[in-house]
Amino acid sequence: MLSTNLTSATAPSNPGEKRFLEVKDSKTGKIIKINVEEGNAIRSVAFEQLDLVCLDPGFMNTAISRSSISYIDGEKGILRYRGYDIEELAEKSSFLEVAFLLINGELPDRNQLNLWEERVTKHSYLHENMVTLLKQFRYDAHPMGMVISSIAAMGTFYEDANPSLQGSDLFLKGADKDCVKVDSLRFKQIYRILGKLPTIAASAYRHRIGKPYNNPVNNLNYTGNFLYMLDRLSEVNYHPNPVLARALEKLWIIHAEHEMNCSTAAMRHLSSSRVDPYTSIAGASGALYGPLHGGACEAVLHMLEEIGTKENIPKFIEEVKQRKKKLMGFGHRIYRSYDPRAKIVKKVADEVFQVLGKEPMIEIAVELEQIALNDPYFKERKLYPNVDFYTGLVYKCLGFPADYYPVLFLIPRCAGWLAHWIESLEDPEVKIFRPKQVYTGIDHRKYVPLNHRKPAQANNADALRSFISPMSKRRSND
Numbered sequence: 001m002l003s004t005n006l007t008s009a010t011a012p013s014n015p016g017e018k019r020f021l022e023v024k025d026s027k028t029g030k031i032i033k034i035n036v037e038e039g040n041a042i043r044s045v046a047f048e049q050l051d052l053v054c055l056d057p058g059f060m061n062t063a064i065s066r067s068s069i070s071y072i073d074g075e076k077g078i079l080r081y082r083g084y085d086i087e088e089l090a091e092k093s094s095f096l097e098v099a100f101l102l103i104n105g106e107l108p109d110r111n112q113l114n115l116w117e118e119r120v121t122k123h124s125y126l127h128e129n130m131v132t133l134l135k136q137f138r139y140d141a142h143p144m145g146m147v148i149s150s151i152a153a154m155g156t157f158y159e160d161a162n163p164s165l166q167g168s169d170l171f172l173k174g175a176d177k178d179c180v181k182v183d184s185l186r187f188k189q190i191y192r193i194l195g196k197l198p199t200i201a202a203s204a205y206r207h208r209i210g211k212p213y214n215n216p217v218n219n220l221n222y223t224g225n226f227l228y229m230l231d232r233l234s235e236v237n238y239h240p241n242p243v244l245a246r247a248l249e250k251l252w253i254i255h256a257e258h259e260m261n262c263s264t265a266a267m268r269h270l271s272s273s274r275v276d277p278y279t280s281i282a283g284a285s286g287a288l289y290g291p292l293h294g295g296a297c298e299a300v301l302h303m304l305e306e307i308g309t310k311e312n313i314p315k316f317i318e319e320v321k322q323r324k325k326k327l328m329g330f331g332h333r334i335y336r337s338y339d340p341r342a343k344i345v346k347k348v349a350d351e352v353f354q355v356l357g358k359e360p361m362i363e364i365a366v367e368l369e370q371i372a373l374n375d376p377y378f379k380e381r382k383l384y385p386n387v388d389f390y391t392g393l394v395y396k397c398l399g400f401p402a403d404y405y406p407v408l409f410l411i412p413r414c415a416g417w418l419a420h421w422i423e424s425l426e427d428p429e430v431k432i433f434r435p436k437q438v439y440t441g442i443d444h445r446k447y448v449p450l451n452h453r454k455p456a457q458a459n460n461a462d463a464l465r466s467f468i469s470p471m472s473k474r475r476s477n478d
């Protein structure tokens, strides 16, 4: 057993006194002192002195870095980007302004914003080979697969941005390096990614509906141009509805960043190997796609469709409590009270409904939320709606197919990922991510040649066969 004394814990007797843990290993009697650093952090590596490893599946209590990009208070339901409340940013800022804030740490002044918008906008055209690549996907390919592959492929167009070709410290600053050059190179990739991603995403959408891809235009803002690329048919001067473009922009602002979640951690993980940012973003996008993360929005819609009517809600809630089902769009690792983004989405929903009419499934969602919020099962576990609970309904009302929702999450989240990329490049403590494992396998055994082996004792022996398609059966000579 380990015993731990927290010395000068919450209220140090002497304010100048350093806080530390004193940990005693009952097996060896060895005592170690671990300093408590800024942010109530202790170094796991200290336990190596006791020959111990910290086991933390799911990173329940492990910080992988220090970060000054966004702040969440899960108990109070607060989310801030660089110190600014998310509610104020959603109301008053544009998406590109927020992207500037996240990546550079401060809100831009007018000139900086103009330059930023101009640079991003001028990087929105796709190379024709990228267009050809997109066109090769099956007519019904999932748009996330198309977008993720295209982001990875983007890296192949920019030799100058590939540390594997140019040197592993390509994006790092150092005594012998021209820092302005390094910053310019970093910004070039940021402009390319922020600029081209909406074009790739819009092309994936057009591919799905069998329409020719639209080129971007420079006279609309970020979301306006995106809606233009989605929706322009033969109009010479098509203009998307400004209320809808602004509604989408608000959703993108609140989706731009959310500290060290699954996909951002993936972004940091991949970047720690110093791979190019396109590959890192493709990897982070893969993490985002999962139904427990950015894919939840799509899953919420399927859940509401399955529930079908208000009358079926109590039965569904019972099934959730019996753990047969999951209430998608509810619960969060960090928020233990209402997710502040969910409140903003509810307001945006009203703005969109005023233009396009109410999405009928909202009635089921509101009722489901009320029943869950008043049920002891959800109260005890502090389960509240998260950002995905209502977002899917807004996207449905806006006419997006459900499998496109994760793409609408991915586009804005790139701003946050890029901010983390820059922050990790500037962090002198960053090392390649290499977690440990606690090995539970066989210690050592002798190799048996193939002809002398007995059949492997596998629980899944039947599944090894996988399933055989009717076509394979037809072709089989057995």
Ligand code: ACO
Pocket (backbone or CB within 6 Å): 261, 291, 292, 293, 294, 296, 320, 325, 326, 327, 328, 329, 330, 331, 332, 333, 334, 381, 383, 386, 387, 388
């Ligand atoms: N429905 C029913 N029960 C739930 C739900 C839910 N949505 N979420 C958590 N619980 C229960 C768990 O069963 C568990 O109960 P127990 O203590 O009796 O075993 C308890 O609440 C704690 O849940 P955990 O799974 O331990 O919480 P964790 O922090 O690991 O998971 C997560 C968080 C993945 C978001 C989870 O709440 C979930 O799966 N929610 C549904 C998917 C979803 O909406 N994801 C989007 C998150 S927001 C985003 O990524 C943008």
